[in-house]
Structure formats: C-alpha cells, structure tokens
Amino acid sequence: MNMIQAINSAIDVCMGRDPDIIVTGEDVGYFGGVFKATEGLQRKYGKTRVFDTPITECGIIGVAVGMAAYGLRPVPEIQFADYIYPALDQIVSEAARLRYRSAGEFTAPITVRSPFGGGIFGGQTHSQSPEGIFTHVAGLKTVIPSTPYDAKGLLISAIEDNDPVIFFEPKRIYNGPFDGHYDRPVTPWAKHPASAVPEGHYRIPLGKASVVRAGEAVTILAYGTMVHVAAGVIADTGVDAELIDLRTLVPLDIETIVASVEKTGRCIVVHEATKTSGFGAELSALVQEHCFHSLEAPVQRVTGWDTPYPHSLEWAYFPGPVRLGEAIKRVMEE
Amino acid sequence: MADDHAGRNLPPLSLHIPEPRFRPGDTVDFGHFEIPAADASSRPPIDAAAEAMRGHSYGLVRVLDEDDRAVGAWDPKLSPERLLRMLRHMALTRAFDERMYRAQRQGKTSFYMKCTGEEATCIPATHALDRGDMVFPSYRQQGVLIARDWSLVDMICQIYSNSGDRLKGRQMPIMYSAKEANFFSISGNLATQYPQAVGWAMASAAKGDTRIATAWCGEGSTAEGDFHSALTFASVYRAPVVLNVVNNQWAISSFSGFAGAEATTFAARAVGYGIAGLRVDGNDALAVYAATEWAAERARGNHGPTLIEHFTYRSEGHSTSDDPTKYRSADERTAWPLGDPIARLKAHVIAIGAWDEERHAAMDRELAEQVRAAGKQAEALGVLGDGMHQPFSTMFEDVFEEMPWHLREQSAQMHAERAVSGITAGGEK
Numbered sequence: 168m169n170m171i172q173a174i175n176s177a178i179d180v181c182m183g184r185d186p187d188i189i190v191t192g193e194d195v196g197y198f199g200g201v202f203k204a205t206e207g208l209q210r211k212y213g214k215t216r217v218f219d220t221p222i223t224e225c226g227i228i229g230v231a232v233g234m235a236a237y238g239l240r241p242v243p244e245i246q247f248a249d250y251i252y253p254a255l256d257q258i259v260s261e262a263a264r265l266r267y268r269s270a271g272e273f274t275a276p277i278t279v280r281s282p283f284g285g286g287i288f289g290g291q292t293h294s295q296s297p298e299g300i301f302t303h304v305a306g307l308k309t310v311i312p313s314t315p316y317d318a319k320g321l322l323i324s325a326i327e328d329n330d331p332v333i334f335f336e337p338k339r340i341y342n343g344p345f346d347g348h349y350d351r352p353v354t355p356w357a358k359h360p361a362s363a364v365p366e367g368h369y370r371i372p373l374g375k376a377s378v379v380r381a382g383e384a385v386t387i388l389a390y391g392t393m394v395h396v397a398a399g400v401i402a403d404t405g406v407d408a409e410l411i412d413l414r415t416l417v418p419l420d421i422e423t424i425v426a427s428v429e430k431t432g433r434c435i436v437v438h439e440a441t442k443t444s445g446f447g448a449e450l451s452a453l454v455q456e457h458c459f460h461s462l463e464a465p466v467q468r469v470t471g472w473d474t475p476y477p478h479s480l481e482w483a484y485f486p487g488p489v490r491l492g493e494a495i496k497r498v499m500e501e
Numbered sequence: 502m503a504d505d506h507a508g509r510n511l512p513p514l515s516l517h518i519p520e521p522r523f524r525p526g527d528t529v530d531f532g533h534f535e536i537p538a539a540d541a542s543s544r545p546p547i548d549a550a551a552e553a554m555r556g557h558s559y560g561l562v563r564v565l566d567e568d569d570r571a572v573g574a575w576d577p578k579l580s581p582e583r584l585l586r587m588l589r590h591m592a593l594t595r596a597f598d599e600r601m602y603r604a605q606r607q608g609k610t611s612f613y614m615k616c617t618g619e620e621a622t623c624i625p626a627t628h629a630l631d632r633g634d635m636v637f638p639s640y641r642q643q644g645v646l647i648a649r650d651w652s653l654v655d656m657i658c659q660i661y662s663n664s665g666d667r668l669k670g671r672q673m674p675i676m677y678s679a680k681e682a683n684f685f686s687i688s689g690n691l692a693t694q695y696p697q698a699v700g701w702a703m704a705s706a707a708k709g710d711t712r713i714a715t716a717w718c719g720e721g722s723t724a725e726g727d728f729h730s731a732l733t734f735a736s737v738y739r740a741p742v743v744l745n746v747v748n749n750q751w752a753i754s755s756f757s758g759f760a761g762a763e764a765t766t767f768a769a770r771a772v773g774y775g776i777a778g779l780r781v782d783g784n785d786a787l788a789v790y791a792a793t794e795w796a797a798e799r800a801r802g803n804h805g806p807t808l809i810e811h812f813t814y815r816s817e818g819h820s821t822s823d824d825p826t827k828y829r830s831a832d833e834r835t836a837w838p839l840g841d842p843i844a845r846l847k848a849h850v851i852a853i854g855a856w857d858e859e860r861h862a863a864m865d866r867e868l869a870e871q872v873r874a875a876g877k878q879a880e881a882l883g884v885l886g887d888g889m890h891q892p893f894s895t896m897f898e899d900v901f902e903e904m905p906w907h908l909r910e911q912s913a914q915m916h917a918e919r920a921v922s923g924i925t926a927g928g929e930k
Contacts, residue, residue: 189707215707221737226696226730233700233714236685237635239707241700253726260690261697267899269678269686270668274902306900329902374905418905 168364169356170341173315174204174280177322178242180368182212185240188326190217192227192244192280201246202282202341224254228279232261235275242326248283248335249292255300262331263306278325278332283311284392284439285471286339286349286485290478296391296440296471301333302416302449308332308373309416313340313394314361317414320371328373337391345392346399347487376420378427382409385433385498388424388450390414393437393486400491408495416446424450425457432463433498437491442470464501467494519758521829529832536838539566540573544791547799551775558768558778561812564787569848575791577629581855587628587648587786588850589864591620591843594644596868597653600876601660605674605821609884610660612674616641618816618834621842622747622783623717624648625790630715630743630797635705637685637698637716640675641747649682653875663883664890671896674885691722695731695744702742702800703734713741713800715793720767720810721752724760732774732808741800743793744776744808747783749815754828768810776806783813784842787849813839893919 168176182188190205190212196219199206209217220227224245231241245251251258262275285294301309310325310332312318318336325332339345343355356362379394384407389397394412401408409427413420428434434454436447451466469486477484523529542562545553566572579587598615605613616623619641627636627648636645646656658665660674668678678686685694685701698716705712722728723746735742746767750757760767771778777799781792789811796807814837818825825831850856883890897904897912904912 189704221730221733223726223730223733225726226734229693229696229727229730230700230703230734232693233637233697233702234704235700236697237701237704237708239704256690256727257693257696261688261693264688265686266902268668268672268676268688269680270671271899272667272678272680273686308901418901418907421906 168315168319168362169343170312170315170318170336171202171204173319173364174322174336175206175208176364176366177319177326178205178208179211181323181326182208182216184368187239188216188242189234189239190242190244191220191231193220193222193246195219195244200244202338204280204336205244224250224252225257228254228257228262231277232257232265232275235277236273240276240326242278242280245279245281247293248281248297249295251279251281251297258301258307258331258333259304263304266330267306274329275331276329278322278334280334280336282338282341283335284337284339285476285481286345286392288478288481289476291475294476296438298333298335298416299440299444299446302446306331307417309335310373310414311335311337311390311416312414313337313391313412314359315356315364316361317371317377319364320369321373321414323368324370324373327370332373335391339392340395344395347396347485348399349482349487371414373415374418374420376414376423377412378423379410379412380408382407382431384408384431385435385495386411386424386427386431387435387437388413389437390416391439393439396487397437397491400488400495403488404492404495406495406499419453421453421457424454428454428458429461432461434458434462435467435469435491435494435498437469437486439471439486441473442468443473445470464498467498469494519756519763521756521758523830523833525826525828525830527830529830529836531836531838534838537561537563539563542573542575544574544795547795547802548804549777551771551777551805554777554779555772558772558780559766561780561782562788562792563782563785564791565785565845565849569845569852571787571849575788577787577791577794579787579790581850581853583628584846584850585855587625587790588843588846588856589868590624590644590648591786591846592865593868593871594620594624594647595843596865596872597643597647597656600872601657602821604660604876608886609880610662610674611885612821613660614640614675614820615817616643618841619747619749619783619813620644621786621789621846622745622811622813625786626715626745626793629790629793631712633683633712634797635683635685635698635701635712635714637694637701637714638687639691639694639717639719639722640687641719642717643675643677646677646679646682646684649684651679651682651684653872654878655679657876657879658882661879661882661884662890663879663885665879665882666891669895670889670891692718692725692727694718695727696734698744699731699734699740699742702740703738706738706741711801713743713797715743715745717745717747719752720746720748720757720760720762721755723767723770732770732776735806736774736776739803739805741803742806743796743800744806746808746810747813748810749813751815751819751825751829753819753823766810768808771808776808778808778810780810780812782839783811784839784845786842786846
C-alpha cells in the first residue's frame with residue numbers, strides 16, 4: 168500500500184470494528200477526499216457515517232466535539248493543515264481541555280486528520296508544518312507518520328485513543344518516499360519495505376519512536392518527510408548516524424532519544440517547519456536538559472527558514488540534503 | 502492613476518458607529534419600543550416551512566397580557582402545579598444569585614455572575630424539554646441546573662473551589678459541568694458551545710436516538726464565527742437542535758447594536774439560514790415555555806432546528822468584576838417595558854387563583870433558607886478565600902486519560918520544590 172491506501176485502510180478497519188466512528192470533512196464523502204484518503208468509505212458505511220461538510224473548519228471541529236460529547240468517535244479531516252487555523256479555538260480551547268475542565272465527565276476522543284508539509288510547490292497555503300502550534304497545547308497528542316506501515320498502525324492507535332489527536336500526514340510522501348533530491352524521479356512506495364501493510368487491525372503505540380537506522384556517530388531526530396531526507400543523506404555521506412523517527416511528538420519518546428544521544432554525543436534536529444519556536448527548539452532543549460554531560464557538540468537544528476513558505480523558491484526553502492549534509496559536517500567537526 | 506470620479510462632487514463617506522440611546526445620567530424612555538399585544542402572534546404548525554416563520558422572527562411571541570392572564574394561540578395551558586414549580590425554580594435561582602453575589606463580596610470566592618431579570622429565558626425552557634435532552638449552556642444559564650433540581654451544595658462547592666468541587670478547583674466559579682443532569686461543561690470561550698450542540702444533535706440523529714440538543718448564547722456572542730458555523734451545520738443537516746439567543750441588550754459594556762441589533766433582530770438571523778426563527782418576550786415565562794415546546798416538538802419530529810431570540814434585559818452588572826453605572830443609565834432596569842419575569846409569573850398564578858402574596862412571601866423565606874443551608878454545607882468543605890482545597894497533584898490529572906512522562910516529571914518537580922520551601926504535599930490549605 169502507499170500511504171493514502173494505508174490511511175484509508177486504517178479508517179476502514181476502525182469503522183468496521185466500531186459503529187461510533189464517524190468521518191467528516193470537506194469533500195470526504197461521495198468524492199472520497201481530494202487526496203482520495205476516504206475513497207469508498209461512504210459507499211461502504213453509508214452517508215450518516217461518512218459525509219461531506221460545509222467549508223467551515225471551526226464548524227467541522229466544533230461539531231466533532233459535540234459528537235464526541237454524545238459518545239461518538241469522530242475522525243474529522245481538515246483538507247490542508249494550512250487551513251486548520253479557523254478551528255484553533257475549538258481544538259485548543261475545547262477539544263484539548265474538555266477532559267481537564269470537566270474532570271473527566273466529558274471527553275473528546277477525536278482524531279483530526281490533516282495533510283501537511285511541503286515539497287509539492289504548494290506555496291504559502293498548501294505547504295505549512297504547523298505541528299509546533301499543537302505540541303504547545305496541553306491536552307493534545309500530535310502524531311506524524313513517515314511510512315505506510317506506520318501511518319496505518321499509528322492512525323488506528325490515534326482513532327482508538329481516548330484523547331484528541333492531531334494526525335498530520337506528510338502529503339509529499341503519500342505516493343512514495345522523498346529523499347529531498349527533487350531532480351530525481353520519485354520512487355513509488357511499492358519498492359519500499361514499509362509498503363507491506365497488513366489488511367487487518369494492528370496498532371503502533373503512540374509515544375514510541377522508531378530507530379530507523381542504528382549508528383554511533385550522531386543522532387538525527389526527524390519525523391515525516393524529513394525521515395527520508397535524513398536517510399538519503401546518511402546513505403550518500405556514509406556517516407554512521409543513528410536516525411530516529413519520532414512518530415509521536417506529544418507524548419514524546421524521551422527514553423529512546425536520551426539513550427541515543429548519550430551513546431553518540433551529538434544531535435541534529437530536522438524539521439520542515441520554521442525554526443523559531445518550532446518543535447525543534449523543544450527537542451533541542453530536552454536533549455540539552457537530559458544529555459548535557461554527554462554532548463560533545465552543540466545541538467544543531469536544520470529547519471525551514473523563518474519565512475512564509477515560498478512557491479518558486481521552494482528548494483531554497485526546503486531543508487534538503489545539502490543543508491543536512493552541512494549540519495552533519497558541522498556537528499562532527501566540534 | 503486617473504481619478505474617474507473627478508468633478509462629480511461626491512459627499513464624503515461617513516462611518517456609522519452605533520451608540521446606545523441612554524448613557525449614565527440620562528433619563529430613560531423606552532417609548533420607542535413597540536410591544537405587540539399578547540395574543541397578536543399566531544402559532545404555526547410544528548412542521549411549518551422555515552420561510553413561513555419570517556413574521557415570527559421579527560415579531561414577539563407573548564402569552565401574559567396586561568391583566569396577567571394567559572391569552573392567545575401560544576398559551577401552553579400549563580397546570581397550576583407546573584406554573585408553581587417554574588415560579589419556584591425562578592425564585593430559587595434569584596435567591597441563589599443574591600447569596601453567591603454576597604459570598605463573592607465577602608471574599609469566599611473570586612467571581613460570580615448573576616442572571617437577574619433573565620430567569621425566564623432558561624427555566625421555563627428547561628421545563629419544556631425532557632431531562633434526557635442535552636443542554637449546552639453559556640455562563641448565564643444556572644437556571645437550567647436549578648430547574649433540573651441539581652444540588653445547590655454541588656454548585657456552591659464549584660463556586661468555592663473547595664474539597665467538594667467535582668471539578669477539582671480547575672475551573673473559574675460558575676463554569677459548571679453536570680453530565681448526570683445532561684448539562685455540558687461550560688467554557689469561557691464564547692459561542693464554542695453552539696456548533697457543539699449542533700454536533701450532539703447530529704450524533705443523536707445519526708444514531709436514530711430521540712433526544713435533542715439545546716444551546717444558549719448571548720446576543721453579543723452571535724457575532725462569533727461559531728454562531729455562523731452552528732447555524733450553517735444545523736440548517737444543512739436539519740439537526741434536532743434548539744438554539745437560544747438571550748438578547749439582554751448588553752454584552753458587558755457594549756449595547757446590542759454592536760452585535761447588529763440596529764439593523765435587524767437576532768431571531769431574523771434564522772431567515773437567511775433557512776431555519777425557523779422565533780422572537781419571544783424573554784420575561785414572559787409562558788411564552789418561553791411555549792416557544793421551546795414548539796421548537797422541541799419540531800426537532801423531535803425531524804422538522805429541523807429552531808433559533809429562539811429571548812428579548813430581555815440584563816438587570817445587573819455583567820459580573821462581579823463589572824460596574825454597569827459606568828456605561829448605562831441606572832434607570833434602564835426599572836423602566837424596562839417587559840417588566841420582571843418573576844413578578845409577572847407570580848401575578849399570573851395569583852390571577853388564576855393558584856397563589857397569593859402570603860404563600861409567595863413564605864416561599865421566598867423558605868428558598869432563602871434553603872440557599873443559606875446549602876451555603877453552610879458547602880462552606881464546611883472550605884471556601885476559595887482560605888486557600889486551595891485539592892491535593893496539588895490533581896492539577897496534573899485529566900490533561901490526558903493517562904499521565905504521560907512529562908507531566909509525571911513536572912508533578913514530581915512541583916512536589917520537590919514545595920517540599921524545599923517547607924510546604925508538604927497533599928490536600929493542603
């Protein structure tokens with residue numbers, strides 16, 4: 168399966184097991200979603216379980232909170248993460264705090280799915296990576312897969328989780344892994360081992376990172392598309408890096424991170440999102456707090472620049488192999 | 502750039518900034534209000550097309566006439582027992598507000614909000630609903646809990662953030678949550694409950710349930726985007742929901758003109774969404790009951806949502822943090838042409854021979870005593886004024902279903918820091 172098929176399969180499996188799961192969003196019903204992630208689900212489960220919504224993100228999430236209060240398990244889609252902002256009040260003030268403010272009387276087991284990230288000439292409003300906005304909110308879990316296998320297992324865990332989950336899908340790798348070499352042809356998922364996705368039910372636990380490649384020289388912390396960029400750089404440069412795919416940002420798998428950095432003594436944080444106050448700042452601070460005496464070099468951050476995401480200048484913006492390669496050189500020279 | 506308008510001698514544009522009729526010190530005259538006769542409004546069938554309700558969105562459903570009699574098509578013909586229960590709940594709510602306001606002034610809690618003058622906008626409505634119907638309130642519908650005979654002690658414990666507070670001291674006073682009473686957790690963020698109520702109603706419909714949802718917001722909150730999204734969703738999916746707007750004329754210091762009242766009514770917002778709209782005398786308990794009963798039957802019959810504007814007046818300040826003499830005439834309250842909701846219902850039950858002044862005075866004394874006793878019971882579990890009453894570690898609970906490592910770490914850090922400063926862990930004051 169490619170990542171879209173894996174996501175579709177995860178929702179399908181969950182809907183088949185739990186009649187309280189309901190899928191909503193713009194164009195998700197009859198049409199099956201602009202990325203086809205919900206294709207066939209309305210036909211299979213009926214219009215009262217999978218349906219199109221008006222174009223109002225605050226409404227989509229506000230209604231989902233109400234459905235959750237009734238006892239359903241909504242899986243709303245926000246068409247692009249760039250358009251999640253109108254729903255921020257409902258996500259931050261309502262879904263994230265409902266359990267806390269009602270002392271558990273009401274909960275919001277909602278999974279907000281949304282395609283995110285750049286590398287597709289999406290310009291300013293089809294490329295953003297706003298995960299740092301959500302990791303900053305107490306009460307939210309934030310999950311970002313990087314392979315079809317993980318996408319299905321993590322999405323099933325997210326849907327079955329009793330807390331609200333923001334599930335960002337890196338749309339650049341919906342159809343195949345992308346190592347940042349935009350001048351080379353895209354490889355489809357079929358040639359990647361993680362495209363072997365079981366048809367049935369399985370979970371990947373939230374809060375557990377994955378060590379994609381074990382190494383001794385430097386720890387690279389990445390998620391989403393950047394996992395593949397980092398893997399490509401490691402292969403190209405031959406540096407013995409340990410690559411960790413975080414998979415869940417909150418709650419974070421601190422143990423895996425600390426064990427790795429204590430071993431390597433060096434750490435590079437990679438994300439597409441803008442640098443200042445991005446999630447990389449949190450990762451860098453945590454590594455510094457937990458691994459200060461093991462560090463042999465300052466923690467490096469390779470991120471998007473602190474600008475809106477540009478259209479024609481995409482490959483100067485995107486933190487690709489050249490920039491990560493330079494960061495590895497810098498951190499190894501210390 | 503060429504000036505296409507050169508030589509046309511156009512008048513300068515001017516920006517309209519709404520201004521209330523009366524400011525502090527002004528003599529109040531509500532003579533401009535057109536109050537229709539109590540029997541002027543027709544009662545359409547519950548499956549009436551939304552467009553046929555246009556007149557009701559601009560009119561005013563009233564039942565109680567100048568002689569305190571129930572008249573016209575909207576008379577819900579309630580039993581004296583029902584009328585007296587409603588009256589009692591309204592009087593209890595006012596007594597509760599009086600005592601909690603004083604408790605705030607005495608330093609027993611940080612904050613309070615009264616609903617004085619608006620008791621009829623939710624208590625008769627609650628009587629017209631089933632207990633299984635879900636209520637999504639704003640912060641001024643304490644009357645819903647009281648009309649559902651919820652424990653006053655429980656409410657006061659929340660207000661005092663004491664050891665009996667089920668919300669563990671996490672929420673500001675009056676942000677109640679009472680799932681057993683089908684009363685949704687109150688949020689400080691305005692109008693967020695509106696699409697949530699619609700979603701609850703959609704869920705009920707999707708599951709083939711028979712329960713409906715209701716929500717309340719103030720007229721000021723209708724300006725929020727969530728109001729628009731809620732009405733859009735309610736209309737699109739014909740959600741079984743009753744959406745109430747309490748138009749009490751004031752949003753803190755801003756008069757209703759800043760929410761659009763100079764141009765139209767709030768009930769008329771329904772017209773553009775294709776939703777049934779009803780504008781009701783919000784100080785007429787029977788009119789509110791009748792309108793809610795109509796809207797609830799409409800929703801239960803799968804005929805869709807209703808928007809009800811309750812035309813009323815916020816008699817008191819916005820909250821204990823507000824001084825209304827700084828922005829409006831003190832005479833407005835007494836000059837308000839629709840009177841006081843409790844006084845009007847009381848006059849009605851007296852007029853039909855079901856009640857008298859002596860019994861009313863005795864009831865008021867009894868209710869004051871009931872609230873006083875509940876207050877004492879709650880105070881025995883502590884008041885906010887004398888410190889915290891929940892174990893500190895509860896602060897970290899319920900953020901998530903299971904506490905993740907970073908919250909466990911922060912909880913341990915807090916305990917360690919407090920221990921260093923000589924404060925022990927546990928349910929300290």
